[in-house]
Every structure is written in C-alpha cells, then in structure tokens.
Amino acid sequence: MKFTVIKRSVKSCARAGLLETAHGVIETPVFMPVGTLGTVKALTPDLVAAQEAQIILANTYHLFLRPGADLIAGAGGLHKFMHWPGPILTDSGGFQVFSLARLRRITPDGVEFQSHLDGGAKHFFTPELVIDIQSKLGSDIIMPLDVCSAPDAPKEKVAADLQLTLEWEKRARDYFSRTLRLRSVSAVRESSEAGMSAPQALFGIVQGGMFADLRQESAAALTGLDFPGYAIGGVSVGEPEAELYRIAEYTAGLLPETKPRYLMGVGLPENLLQCVPFGIDMFDAVLPTRLARHNSFFSPGGLESILNAQYAADFAPLVADCDCYACRNFSRAYIRHLALAKEILAIVLLTIHNIRYLVNLMRKIRARILAGEL
Ligand SMILES: [Zn+2]
Structure with missing residues (x-):
C-alpha cells in the first residue's frame, strides 16, 4: 500500500492524497460505507459502485461468527464472495467484542467472549488469530485487536486498557511481519486457483480515551512500530461531540504526516466538514x-x-x-x-x-x- 499526499492546506491541517491498494486507488479524504456482514445494506455492489464509493468496510467479528472465515477463504476471499472488486477495510472486531458479545473475559493473551448469536458459543480472540482471520478474508486494510474502554471509564482503567492494547498491537505487528512472506506465497498460489489476492496493510489503532496524555503515549508507541497507516479508535462511543473533535484534532496532530489517518466510526456530514481540517483522511460510519x-x-x-x-x-x-x-x-x-x-x-x-x-x-x-x- 502506498500513500501520497498531493496537496497540503496552508489554512488548516487538511490534505488531499492518493491511497494505492491492490484493489484500486482511493482519493482521500474519503468516506467509506459500511458493509458489516459483507453487504452494504439494501444495495447491490453495483449500486454501491454507482455512487462512486471507493472503499467499503466489513467486520471481522461478524464474519468470523457467520459465515466463518474459512468458508469465505474457500470462496476465494471476501472480494469474490461478496462480488465487490474494490478495496475493503476490515475492522478487527475488538469494538464488537466489547459492545455486542456476552460474558467477556480479558486475559493478557486475548479476550474470551460468548457470541451474541444463538447458542452463545465461546470464542477466544488473540492478536494473532485476528490477523489470521483477516488474512483469510483477504481485505486490503486490516486492523489489530484492541481493548475498547467504556466512555465513562476512570483514567486508571483506560490506562490499563491502553497498555494491553499496545502489547497486543506489537504482537499483531510482529506476527503480521513474521507471516507476511508465508501469506504472500499462499496468496499467489491461491490467486491462480480462486482469485484470491493480494498484499494487505495492517494499521495501528491509537487508543487512550478522552485523555490527551494517554493518546500521546499511544501515538508515540505506535509510530515507533512504523505502521503503514494509523486509526484513531475509542471515539464515537457516546462522548459529547466537542470531546470527539478535541481528541480527533489532538491525536491527528501526533501522527506522521506521511501516513493515512483514519477516524473510526465517524462519518456524518458535519463530522467530515469538522474533521478533514484536522488532517483526517478516512472516515466510516x-x-x-x-x-x-x-x-x-x-x-x-x-x-x-x-x-x-x-x-x-x-x-x-x-x-x-x-x-x-x-x-x-x-x-x-x-x-x-x-x-x-x-x-x-x-x-x-x-x-x-x-x-x-x-x-x-x-x-x-x-x-x-x-x-x-x-
Ligand atoms: Zn440524492
């Protein structure tokens, strides 16, 4: 994946760029429609493309539970399964584990949870498994497992969640790099058989709740790991709009100029107008x-x-x-x-x-x- 800033504003931190993925070039800033279950609800992929949406989102937690990552891999990957030829970003599922799943139990190794679907079967997400799932989906941009703090959590809890998130992101980054060669080889092999593709990019997710010093700590640690792009997570979780803007602006300013910045779960018209000048490149809602x-x-x-x-x-x-x-x-x-x-x-x-x-x-x-x- 390659990101090029083609114009920087002199009036704000806004920038226009090009994000090149294996499934197409995206003009940024960009709004990404959400297709949680592998479909943008109510539209055929042709209709999504007709609106000139450039990239869509799908969700790892939901697709892992139903229909399952192995089935999608067997179909030749998510692009082929859902008949969407353009770029896809998949969320790690961390947010859904914390917002939807029942009976979560966090351990240093990962998070055990009970599916929100019938039967309530138990599953265990580790940073490595979440990379493997997204590798099977074949999405262009993938996300590491993170711990999502409640919006009203006290600072000590948010700080502890952040420490664990940083450990998990480091593990995700290491695992992703270690297995990259292996996965490239299998992608090439499978591409001739099932139309499977293509290089993936793993973003880092900045957490730290509404606390500037924690955001700073998170951004510093993650930029040290040199991800190809950075997401701002833990926003749009019920905080007042002024807080969202404060954290988005502050956090965007901590991230490298040369990498795309993605504000997760934010995408109403007024949000785009407000946050693009902070230097945000990608939005979804x-x-x-x-x-x-x-x-x-x-x-x-x-x-x-x-x-x-x-x-x-x-x-x-x-x-x-x-x-x-x-x-x-x-x-x-x-x-x-x-x-x-x-x-x-x-x-x-x-x-x-x-x-x-x-x-x-x-x-x-x-x-x-x-x-x-x-
Ligand atoms: Zn209209």
Missing part, C-alpha cells in the same frame, strides 16, 4: 445506511425524515442539486408514499441518496483542499 432504513436522509439543512407530513404532496427531489439516482428520478412525495407503505424501494432509494450525498460532500471538500480554499 454505519449511520448513513442505518438512518436510511429509518426513513431519514441528509440535506444541506441537516437530517430530515421523509415521513414528515410536509412532503405528502411535494414533487421536488430529496435534495434539489443532488445528482443521485433517487433525486434525479423520484419525488419526496413518491419516496414518502413508499416509506409509509413499507416498500423496500424506499430504503434502497434513501440509502443511495445518503451514500451519494457523503461521496459528493467529500469530493467538494477535496476540491477545496486542492484549490487551496480549506
């Missing part, structure tokens, strides 16, 4: 697609609900100057009718709009960086 399934759509005036009575006989598009398929062809009145009748097409159209809206917004932001205006 489940909200744009989730909100669509709850009848909500982005507009320049903020989030709106299509169920609103004022749209009953409104034959204008969702957003006047939006070029998405939904806005080019359908009225608010029609989409509202579909939503009230619980027609699946309402969700499809609102999802198309919300993703396209963020893609377009990010494009405008990037153009302003390139023009020296941001």
Whole structure:
C-alpha cells in the first residue's frame, strides 16, 4: 500500500492524497460505507459502485461468527464472495467484542467472549488469530485487536486498557511481519486457483480515551512500530461531540504526516466538514445506511425524515442539486408514499441518496483542499 499526499492546506491541517491498494486507488479524504456482514445494506455492489464509493468496510467479528472465515477463504476471499472488486477495510472486531458479545473475559493473551448469536458459543480472540482471520478474508486494510474502554471509564482503567492494547498491537505487528512472506506465497498460489489476492496493510489503532496524555503515549508507541497507516479508535462511543473533535484534532496532530489517518466510526456530514481540517483522511460510519432504513436522509439543512407530513404532496427531489439516482428520478412525495407503505424501494432509494450525498460532500471538500480554499 502506498500513500501520497498531493496537496497540503496552508489554512488548516487538511490534505488531499492518493491511497494505492491492490484493489484500486482511493482519493482521500474519503468516506467509506459500511458493509458489516459483507453487504452494504439494501444495495447491490453495483449500486454501491454507482455512487462512486471507493472503499467499503466489513467486520471481522461478524464474519468470523457467520459465515466463518474459512468458508469465505474457500470462496476465494471476501472480494469474490461478496462480488465487490474494490478495496475493503476490515475492522478487527475488538469494538464488537466489547459492545455486542456476552460474558467477556480479558486475559493478557486475548479476550474470551460468548457470541451474541444463538447458542452463545465461546470464542477466544488473540492478536494473532485476528490477523489470521483477516488474512483469510483477504481485505486490503486490516486492523489489530484492541481493548475498547467504556466512555465513562476512570483514567486508571483506560490506562490499563491502553497498555494491553499496545502489547497486543506489537504482537499483531510482529506476527503480521513474521507471516507476511508465508501469506504472500499462499496468496499467489491461491490467486491462480480462486482469485484470491493480494498484499494487505495492517494499521495501528491509537487508543487512550478522552485523555490527551494517554493518546500521546499511544501515538508515540505506535509510530515507533512504523505502521503503514494509523486509526484513531475509542471515539464515537457516546462522548459529547466537542470531546470527539478535541481528541480527533489532538491525536491527528501526533501522527506522521506521511501516513493515512483514519477516524473510526465517524462519518456524518458535519463530522467530515469538522474533521478533514484536522488532517483526517478516512472516515466510516454505519449511520448513513442505518438512518436510511429509518426513513431519514441528509440535506444541506441537516437530517430530515421523509415521513414528515410536509412532503405528502411535494414533487421536488430529496435534495434539489443532488445528482443521485433517487433525486434525479423520484419525488419526496413518491419516496414518502413508499416509506409509509413499507416498500423496500424506499430504503434502497434513501440509502443511495445518503451514500451519494457523503461521496459528493467529500469530493467538494477535496476540491477545496486542492484549490487551496480549506
Ligand atoms: Zn440524492
């Protein structure tokens, strides 16, 4: 993976770049739609590509539990299994173990947890296993196992979680490097058989909660390990927006200029506008697609609900100057009718709009960086 900053702002820390992966070149800053279970909900991969989304996310925890990493490897990797030819980033599953799984038990070696799915079978994630799972998935950018502190955890707990996270990230980095040659050889062998690919990049994840000194310690330790990219984790976990921005700006400033920076789980329009000037390059959020399934759509005036009575006989598009398929062809009145009748097409159209809206917004932001205006 290669990252090139092609323009640095003089007005802020914003930058425009190119992130080259085995499955395509990504123009940054970028918003990444989330396809937790190997599908961006409500859209075919063709429809995701039609919105010009450049990279999508999938989730290691969920795909490990169902349908299983070996099955996906048997299908030729996640790209082939889900028929998405572009870049994929997989989350380590750390966040889901702490937010979804039952009966977690953390040991120095890893985390034991009970699946949130039926049966509640017990599993044990180690830093090494999480690399192996993502290796089987074949995603382009992979994440190390981390410990996610509760947003209201006291500082001593967050500091202890950070120490363990740093140990796990070091183990993940060592294991990844040690097995890299082995995996490259098997990828080449399998590529001729099952279409499997390609080199992967392991990012580091900065943790440390809302504490600047812990963030500093985390960033210093991780940059010493020289990851090809850095994520800012432990945000968007219920903290006030002002705290999110404070930590995002502070942490971004601690990370190397030459590596991509990814703010995990953050991706509403106002977040992109606020955080790109901090020097963040990559964003993801489940909200744009989730909100669509709850009848909500982005507009320049903020989030709106299509169920609103004022749209009953409104034959204008969702957003006047939006070029998405939904806005080019359908009225608010029609989409509202579909939503009230619980027609699946309402969700499809609102999802198309919300993703396209963020893609377009990010494009405008990037153009302003390139023009020296941001
Ligand atoms: Zn639209």
